[in-house]
Amino acid sequence: MNTALIPPYTPSSLEADWQKTWFDNNVFEAHVNPEKQPFYVLEMLPYPSGQLHMGHVRNYTLGDVLARFKRAQGFNVMHPMGWDSFGLPAENAAIKRGIHPGTWTLENIAEMKAVMKKFGWSYDWSKEVTTCLPSYYGHQQALFLDFFAKGLVYKKEALVNWDPIDQTVLANEQVVDGKGWRSGAPVERKLLSQWFLKITHYADALLDDLTTLPGWPDRVKTMQVNWIGKSQGMKFDFTVQDEAGAALDPLTVFSTRPDTLYGATFCAVAPEHPLAKKAAETSPEIAAFIAEASRMGTAQEIIDRAEKKGALTPYVAIHPLTGDKLPIFVANFVLMTYGTGAIMAVPAHDERDHAFATKYNLPITPVVSLPEGHDITAAPYTGDGEVVNSPLFNGKQVDEAIATAIAKAEAEGWGEGQTQYRLRDWGVGRQRYWGCPIPFIHCPDCGVVPVPRDQLPVKLPEDCAFDGAGNPLDKHPTWKHVDCPSCGAKAERETDTMDTFMDSSWYFLRYLCPEADEPLDKTAMDYWMKGGVNQYIGGIEHAVLHLLYSRFFVKALRDMGKLPCGEPFAALLCQGMLIGNSYQKADGTYVYPSQVVWKDGKAFEKDTGEALTVLAAEKISKSKNNGDSPDELLARYGADTLRLFMLFTAPPERDLEWSEQAIDGAWRFLGRVWTLAHKVAAADALQSAPNEALNRKIHQTILRVTKDIERFHYNTMVAACMELMNDLNRAAEEGLSDTVKFGAETLVRLLNPAVPHITEHLWQVLGHTDPLYAAPWPVADEAAAQEDEITLVVQVNGKVRGKLVVPADISAEDALAMAKALDEVQPWIEGKALKKELYVPGRLVTLAVA
RNA sequence: GCCCAUGUAGUCCAACGGCAGAGACAGAGGACUUAAAAUCCUUCCAGUGGCGGUUCGAAUCCGCCCAUGGGCACCA
Known part of the structure; x- marks a missing residue:
């Protein structure tokens, strides 16, 4: 056929047509x-956010390939989409631009959805969930009451970042260099009464059940194990004396290393500890230190990286074994939220204690034998070894000494063994407007009263002022004033809203029954969630928090009889990020990659010819312009090319580097498939002589593609697929045959999950009237895929010395015999004793000689 | 600071512990074209971030180091 007669590949109309067909036929x-x-x-x-970015495109394409593949394999596939639409950015937009968070959010959703539909992702949009609508968050309030009824909700004091000017609680990201992002005022740590979910009730289950998740990446499971941070330790008391020698309340500390008890040279308490407060009453220095520490913010990273500082209290702790008097400090690195808020410090064997002791010239006493050449004044030793300088434990290993210490303390009544978790309960209250209202009412007489279920949803008021100061719900003139549901007296609504992680902890369940009157429809749950979500796909940045919270939710809901499973996600794929070079002009502004031309290895702006500075690849962001917008690329290349680029350029779990050239490559490949299919379709007569080698390749490709999608x-x-196409093109040069046609059809079917539009079209070009979306997945003929000859490599002492072409089913004995007989191999083994010989089936023969 | 990853041709990436190369991009040469674009064909290119270890055999497993990235509980 004359290739000039092949119609041009014009994705825009073709893709729109198929999307309409899919949509019209549900x-x-x-x-x-x-x-x-x-x-x-x-x-x-x-x-x-309003802008679909290429990271989304990658995420959804990865899922779509699997969804379409599983559909072709005959599964009943659930593939939904929705919007995580509460959160800070909408409220920031309200403060900055005066637009209502709800208006802003719904407009953004409409914009993003329009672009998303152009990618041909096979979503069931009838299941769409939008978390900021009362039809979703009302059910979340019902679930919150269920959690409350089960004793999983409680209030306690917790530290928050407080902006003293704006009178508002700040998120960690709103704290910039220790100052409020709007007011610029130094941030203070403040104790506020907060709502908590008792995730620690499930600490052991969350830890143990990780072993039931073989479909999760090991690195994510490791991160969760570390986050939960289960450790065995000892909680024990120090007797405390004031400067006059009078006894105060004992100081309870927790240590995971009671084996180092004899190495304790001081004690330290958190700035919020009662003993610190007591000391501050009489000491202005300590009060000043506590005030300084309170300006540090609540983020763990800040606390860890800050210089270890402290203030000496006038009190001493009596060592329970030696009777020594240890100084007690208030220290900025001791956390009120972990253990008891007080520690015994062993500078010789703990990083932080060591740094602190060095700064304040406190003694460093090693009690575990140090490795050769270890200078204990320079660095602590945190490894294992034999305990020394400890009358009670000398000669024991660390773990034995820990057991001994616990036994002794328990026998004498001054301490006990305790399991400790790093995991803390989940603070879910937010003093913000754009979130799900917490459905409680504060009554002066009845206390905290749940909103009756028939009064749900508690809706957000529309008419709030957004000026960045205080909590808009709290400042609203009427919203919070209600009658107590219990006694009818004047009462006030809770004005906290929920953490948006709550919204994303159960959205995947609501997808299954978006119209149900109850939060979760039992029939739908029992059918779809029997073994949990079969495959979850998303960014690695959610490896700990979102996934842990969802796991907790599902366990709690199962225990309430609402779910058939205890784990939400049977398998997890964490995709890498999208990164790209950014191109900077002399004036510091950035240029889109599509506006860059290359000459002699240097980058220039297309329109002006201005030379550009190329910056290292980093996370694609709007501020750097280092990724073109999906809209523009869609118009230029069509959805299939972009999908293919995303899939081909890097494996899913790796970061993907943005490359205009690689997109061109994907475009060209589709063009070649297009041409091949048209050539085959237009052939008047096909040669029927079978091409065995090509046929084998086709069946091998079916096996490879099927296996590759599954993993x-x-x-x-x-x-x-590219390989197969290259072979088909080569074969087509020699004449179009039945085998080439079978190959082209197979290629189109195998590519369908990746590039659904062009393949649907070409399937019809090839003469089929049934759509591919209803066609089953190709099945390989294993016998036809079998090679009958293989090439074996012969290694002597690990080095390749010869090659053998043999029948594929050769026995080990024959392979070894033939290998040893090879002329190229003989010189290497002649006269030497054979230590080892091995036939790795289908691969190689290895001979080890002395 | 702590926890978790990643590192292979000029570039992106392949390679059950078994011949470092499947595929692509860029480059070079050629075909087609009045020319260009597009297309097609051919071709070039690394010893796997560094050091040490285990093994008959290491890109792959182990240890240390370097670089880059993700998370650190109120960003989502």
């Missing part, structure tokens, strides 16, 4: 159907 709508096996593919729902090697899946 192709991706999923319903409970006990006859069919369910498969739930879930991608992390986006925050509707998420999407980049190699595309490479396998």
Whole structure:
């Protein structure tokens, strides 16, 4: 056929047509159907910033390949999408631009959804969930009351970042260099009464059940294990004396290393500890230090990186074993939220204690034998070893000494063994407007009263003032004033809203029953969630918090009889980020990659010719312009090319570097497939002579692609298709045959999950009237895929010395015999004793000689 | 600071502990074209961040170091 007769590939109209067909026929709508096996593919729902970015495109394309593949395999696939639409940015937009958070958010959703639909992702949009609508958050309030009824909700004091000018609580990201982002005032740590969810009730289950998740990456499980931070230690008391020698309340400390008890040279308490407060009453220095420490903010990173500082109290702690008097400090690195808020410090064997002791010239006493050459004044030793200088434990290993210490303390009644977790209860209250209202009412007589269920949802008022000071809900003139549901007296609504992590902890359940009157429909849960979400896909940045909170939610809901499973996500794929070079002009502004031309290895702006500075690849962001917007790229290349680029350029879990050139490569490949399919379709007569080698390649490719999709090697899946296409083109040069046609059809079917629009079209070009979305996945003929000859490598002492072409089913004996007989191998083994010989089937023969 | 990853041709990436190369980009040469674009063909290119260890054999496993990235509880 004359290639000039092949119509041009114009994705825009073709893609729109197929999207309409899918939509008109409700192709991706999923319903409970006990006859069919369910498969739930879930991608992390986006925050509707208004701009779909390429990171989203990658995430959703990864999920779509799997969803379409599983559909072709006959599964009943659930593949929903929604909006994580509460949160700070909407409220910031309200403060800055005077636009209502709800208006801003819903407009953003409309914009993003319009772009998303152009990518051809196979979502069942009838399941869409928008977390900022009362139809969603009302059910969340109902669940919150269920948690309350189960004793999983409580209030306690907690530290927050407080902006003294704006009279408001700040998020960590709103604290810039220790100052409020708007007011510039130094931030203070403040204790406020806060709502908590008792996630620690499930600490052991959250830890132990990780072993039931083989489909999760090990690194994520490790991060969760470390986050939960279960440790065995000892809680014990120091007797405390004031400067006059009078006894005060004992000081209870927790230590994971009671084996180092004899190495304790001082004690330290958190700035918020009662003993610190007591000392501050009589000492202005200590009061000043506590005030200084309180300006540090609540972020762990800040606390860890800050210089270790303290103030000496006039009190001493009596060492329970030696009777020594240890000084007690108030120290900025001791956390009120971990253990008892007080520590025994062993500078020889703890990093922080060491830094502190060095600064204040406190003694450093090693009690675990040090490795050769270790200078204890320069660095602590935190490893294992034999305990020394400890009358009670000498000669024991660390773990034995720990057991001995606990036994002794328990026998004498001054301490006890205790399991400690790093995991803290989840503070869910936020003093902000744009979140789900916490459904409680404060009554002066009845206390905290839940809002009756028939009064849910508690809706956000529309008419709030957003000036960045205080909590808009609290300042609203009427909203919070209600009658007590219990006694009818005048009472006040809770004005805290919920952490947005609450919204994302159960959205994947609501997708399954978005219209249900109850939060969770039992039939839907039992069908879709029997084994949890089959595959969850999202960014690694959620490896700890979101995933841990969702796991907690699901366990709690299961225990309330609402769910058939105890883990939300059976399998997890964490994708890498999108990164890209940024291009900077002399005036410091940034230029989009599409506006860059390269000459002699240097970058210039297309329109002006101005030379550009190329900056190292980093996370794609709006401020750096280092990624083109999906809209523009869609118009230039179409969805299929962008999808293919995302899949091919890097494996899913790795960072993906932005490259205009790689997109061109994806475009060219689709063009070649297009041409091949048209050539095959237009051939008048096909040669029927079978091409065995090509046929084998086709079946091998089916096997490879199927396996690659199942293990998420999407980049190699595309490479396998490219290989097949190269072979088909070569074969087509020699004449179009039945085998080439079968190959082209197979190629189109295998590529369908990745590039659904062009393949649907080409399937029709190839003469099929049934749509591909309803076609089953190709099945390989294993026998036809079998190679009959293989090449074996012969190694002697690990070095390749010869090669053998042998039948694929050769026995180990024959392979070894032939290898030893090879002319190239003989010189290397002649006259030497054979230590070891090995046949690795299908691969190589290895011979080890003395 | 603590926890978790990643590092292979000029570039992006392949490689059950078994010949470092599947695929692509860029480069070079050629075909087609009045020319260019597009397209097609051919071709070039690394010893796997560094040091040490385990092994018959290490990109792959272990240890230390370097660089880069993610998370650190009120960003989502």
